[in-house]
Amino acid sequence: MTSPTPETLDWLARLIAFDTTSRDTNLPLIDAVARHLRDLGLEPHLFPTPxxxxxxxxxxxxxxxxxxxxGVMLSGHTDVVPTDGQRWTSDPYTLVERDGLLYGRGTSDMKGFNACVLAALPAMLAEPLREPIHVALSYD
Structure with a gap:
């Protein structure tokens, strides 16, 4: 298996640090991603809940x-299930590497995927795409 790029690890750490437990808001994460997209020259569209x-x-x-x-849609959700009653040996909102594995709330579902997509955006922008690529980050 290929190791994650430094950019992917950076995004993963950043995304995990946002407590987006499903009963709570995801707006700080969405706002951070939207700022990054604007810095890349893209215009994100936000669809808030009522x-x-x-x-x-x-x-x-x-x-x-x-x-x-x-084109193609790359879609991942931003929320995570609550950690209530779970026994974590490290802070679930801090990315930790232990024995070659990465731990943190959402690493495999779906903040890991989202981190890969966000890290790949500059490469996508640098290529003359045959089809557009759409990225969607959702709640719940």
Whole structure:
């Protein structure tokens, strides 16, 4: 298996540090990702819940001709299940490497995937894409 890139590990640590327990807000994580996307020259679209406590985020990387329809959607959720009653040997909201494995709330479902996608965005932007790529981060 290939080791994660430093960029992926950085994103994973950042995403895990946000306590996005499903009963709570995901807005700090969504806001951080939206700022990063804007820094890359992309325009994220946010879809808040009626009460404004959570939001989905969608962003599109256009194809080489500027097209935004069709293509591929990379989608992951931002929420994690509660840690109540679970016995963690480390802080669940701090990425820890132990014996070659990474531990932290959401590492495998789905913050790990989200970190891979976010780390790959600069490479996606650098390529003349045949089809657009859409990224969606959701709640619940």
């Amino acid at each position: 009460d404004g406590r959570k939001a989905n985020l969608v962003v599109t990387i256009p194809d080489a001709a500027g097209g935004t329809t069709g």
